[in-house]
Amino acid sequence: DADVTQTPRNRITKTGKRIMLECSQTKGHDRMYWYRQDPGLGLRLIYYSFDVKDINKGEISDGYSVSRQAQAKFSLSLESAIPNQTALYFCATSDWTSGSRQYFGPGTRLLVL
């Protein structure tokens, strides 16, 4: 089984809808991240969490919120989806002992109509 899983893998939604993307990990890592990837822009950090009680904004957090339900689970919500949130979304994990190495999930492809 994959160490970092994301659900759903693909999602189509309409403008104004609320959606949630979920991430689970079995690596035992304490740190989790949410990124979005757009063509030509690389990966940009949305939110990150260094432990269950620690949530931090990344460079592009507007329009997003997160919840760290447990060490192994980190969810990303779009409260009111808009078309320019159409992108690939990745969850990643790391551990304080691994330096800056991060391990990524397979991604969620989101289309907002």
Add this chain to the structure above:
Amino acid sequence: QKEVEQDPGPLSVPEGAIVSLNCTYSNSAFQYFMWYRQYSRKGPELLMYTYSSGNKEDGRFTAQVDKSSKYISLFIRDSQPSDSATYLCAMSEDGGTSYGKLTFGQGTILTVHP
């Protein structure tokens, strides 16, 4: 100006060629340098990881870091069609509030044709 610049390509080479991928950066506090490989419709996977300046070799892959020039490179020897992917450079500071946070380049699309 972006903190990390990477030529997006695309780059197309014949099988067996030596490939050179590069990134430049502006933040002198970066100490950790990584290369990720991303196949189509997959998540990025960590390929190379180095700390501070120097070279690191792993099979056909060599990562170089020149902190004085704020320049990092990834070399792929004897490239194979299976190396066709997007290659992303990533960097992080050592310590402080930014520790553990990665800054990525835009990614270079590489195609190795038989």
